Amino acid sequence: MTGDMPSTLEAFNPVVEGLMVQTEAGPRLMGTRCLGCHMTYFPSSTTCRNPACGSDTVESTQLSLVGTLYSYTVQHYQPPPLFRNDDWQPYAIGVVEFPEKVRVMGMLSGIALDDIAIGERYVLALSDLVKDADGKQVHTHAFTPESQGTPSE
Amino acid sequence: MSEGVYVAGAGAIPWGKRPETTQLAMAIEALNAAFLDAGIGWEGIEGLVAASSRFEGGMGWGLHANEILQAVSERAISCINVGGACAAGAIAFNTAYSMIASGQHDSVAVIGAERMPKGFIPRPPGSQDDISDSDFLRWVTMGATNPAYWALEAQRRRYDFGTSDETLARASVLMRSNAAANPYARFRDPLTIEEVLASPMVADPLHLLQICPVSDGAAAVVLGSRKFAEGTGRPLVEVAGCAIGSGQFGDPARRIPTISNTVLEGVAHTSEVTTSVKRAMEMASVDLPDIDVLEMADNTSWHLLAWPELFGFVEPGQSDWMINNGRFAINGDLALNPSGGFLSFGEATTAQAVLQVCELVWQLRGEAVGRQVTGARVGMSAVLGLAGNGGSIVLKR
Numbered sequence: 105m106t107g108d109m110p111s112t113l114e115a116f117n118p119v120v121e122g123l124m125v126q127t128e129a130g131p132r133l134m135g136t137r138c139l140g141c142h143m144t145y146f147p148s149s150t151t152c153r154n155p156a157c158g159s160d161t162v163e164s165t166q167l168s169l170v171g172t173l174y175s176y177t178v179q180h181y182q183p184p185p186l187f188r189n190d191d192w193q194p195y196a197i198g199v200v201e202f203p204e205k206v207r208v209m210g211m212l213s214g215i216a217l218d219d220i221a222i223g224e225r226y227v228l229a230l231s232d233l234v235k236d237a238d239g240k241q242v243h244t245h246a247f248t249p250e251s252q253g254t255p256s257e
Numbered sequence: 258m259s260e261g262v263y264v265a266g267a268g269a270i271p272w273g274k275r276p277e278t279t280q281l282a283m284a285i286e287a288l289n290a291a292f293l294d295a296g297i298g299w300e301g302i303e304g305l306v307a308a309s310s311r312f313e314g315g316m317g318w319g320l321h322a323n324e325i326l327q328a329v330s331e332r333a334i335s336c337i338n339v340g341g342a343c344a345a346g347a348i349a350f351n352t353a354y355s356m357i358a359s360g361q362h363d364s365v366a367v368i369g370a371e372r373m374p375k376g377f378i379p380r381p382p383g384s385q386d387d388i389s390d391s392d393f394l395r396w397v398t399m400g401a402t403n404p405a406y407w408a409l410e411a412q413r414r415r416y417d418f419g420t421s422d423e424t425l426a427r428a429s430v431l432m433r434s435n436a437a438a439n440p441y442a443r444f445r446d447p448l449t450i451e452e453v454l455a456s457p458m459v460a461d462p463l464h465l466l467q468i469c470p471v472s473d474g475a476a477a478v479v480l481g482s483r484k485f486a487e488g489t490g491r492p493l494v495e496v497a498g499c500a501i502g503s504g505q506f507g508d509p510a511r512r513i514p515t516i517s518n519t520v521l522e523g524v525a526h527t528s529e530v531t532t533s534v535k536r537a538m539e540m541a542s543v544d545l546p547d548i549d550v551l552e553m554a555d556n557t558s559w560h561l562l563a564w565p566e567l568f569g570f571v572e573p574g575q576s577d578w579m580i581n582n583g584r585f586a587i588n589g590d591l592a593l594n595p596s597g598g599f600l601s602f603g604e605a606t607t608a609q610a611v612l613q614v615c616e617l618v619w620q621l622r623g624e625a626v627g628r629q630v631t632g633a634r635v636g637m638s639a640v641l642g643l644a645g646n647g648g649s650i651v652l653k654r
């Protein structure tokens with residue numbers, strides 16, 4: 105699993121629309137913030153699901169760039185075909201906790217499988233999945249150790 | 258209503274892979290076993306509640322009570338079909354309970370029967386291929402399999418409590434040892450810790466023998482009023498409490514198939530199940546020390562450590578010591594899945610929660626040959642279904 109960053113904004117080609125947005129500071133996860141109770145949701149939602157909140161007004165928001173690794177696992181079996189990944193090999197999936205109280209799952213990139221440690225700081229990155237019909241690289245959201253450098257560098 | 262609701266009969270078929278049998282035939286076999294146990298025939302029930310999934314049966318609606326009746330005993334009774342993924346059996350049980358407790362009916366049967374699809378479970382028809390569909394997202398963005406979700410919990414447990422590979426393996430060993438004499442269990446050969454740890458790594462830290470596979474199976478119970486239950490001449494087993502639950506906002510559990518959750522401090526982990534357990538116990542007026550047998554959903558060995566803590570039987574992190582010192586064994590402090598659990602059965606989704614009730618009934622009657630919890634008087638079940646479905650049942654003799 106590589107953590108290669110696209111060199112230009114034009115290369116930004118996420119596997120699902122609406123999950124991420126490309127900013128000048130690099131890609132960010134797109135979520136929803138409730139204007140009533142200020143809870144944050146990921147991925148984007150049209151509603152607030154806080155039972156203590158009666159608000160029906162939500163706005164789009166970007167999650168923080170940096171979070172803490174809450175847990176991880178290494179998948180040793182290839183997932184079913186809906187997951188398309190060139191050059192598949194065992195890879196890590198982590199849960200990163202963001203300051204918005206949101207825990208997000210995603211592939212981990214830019215770190216050896218034996219070196220992953222809970223509690224370390226991770227930043228959002230893009231990870232290559234497959235080449236689409238036009239030969240353009242398709243990305244998914246991933247997390248990489250902060251020490252590896254932020255995507256804007 | 259004040260007279261209570263009782264389990265008048267319980268029956269199941271052995272779990273396994275049954276490619277030559279239909280779901281309908283399995284359901285009928287399990288119901289016949291439960292009727293035989295209750296000493297009644299098909300004419301003895303006034304209602305039938307089926308636990309349904311989308312895998313097979315009922316012209317696409319899943320296991321269908323009407324379809325079963327039309328095949329065996331075509332007459333007018335109350336037929337209800339309920340969903341709730343792996344918790345469907347507990348929800349069906351709750352429904353039947355209410356039908357009797359309300360005074361509407363004297364006897365209602367509950368049936369769960371499932372033939373699981375081969376390989377990965379396909380997405381439901383009509384699913385959206387966009388960010389509104391969690392199942393789509395988990396596959397296309399990271400290929401997160403069900404074991405990966407459980408592994409994330411298990412890995413965090415290792416970090417929080419220092420749970421060892423050996424302890425996680427010992428939970429699998431315990432389930433196999435419990436299942437050894439259970440004729441309904443699919444996997445009954447004893448296991449060693451070494452064998453568990455030598456099985457292929459699926460998702461760190463979970464090995465193949467720490468994850469429940471899928472099976473085909475069917476189980477049924479007959480619920481009745483006190484008068485009806487007394488009429489069967491069988492030992493009385495009372496439904497002292499039963500409850501179903503849904504997820505609470507802020508729950509930290511990694512809920513399949515979501516890829517994210519908003520976590521709030523103080524909210525119970527796996528709240529759909531813990532809430533059900535709490536409510537069922539309150540309804541039964543029992544406390545944790547009163548419970549002799551717990552039949553709980555052990556999709557992995559991690560569940561066997563985590564759930565007794567979530568329910569409050571032991572403090573967080575203490576299950577490791579309990580399992581390593583035989584305290585969760587059949588005649589330990591708390592008998593944990595004397596049936597052998599999902600790990601020894603393989604999961605037959607909708608049937609699983611009904612089978613839990615059957616096992617509790619056999620335990621409370623003293624009929625669980627080779628796995629009997631001595632003097633068991635109170636038993637509790639706990640089950641989790643996809644999409645925030647939970648259920649728990651407390652039985653008393």
Ligand SMILES: [Zn+2]
Nearest residue numbers: 138141152157
């Ligand atoms: Zn709100």
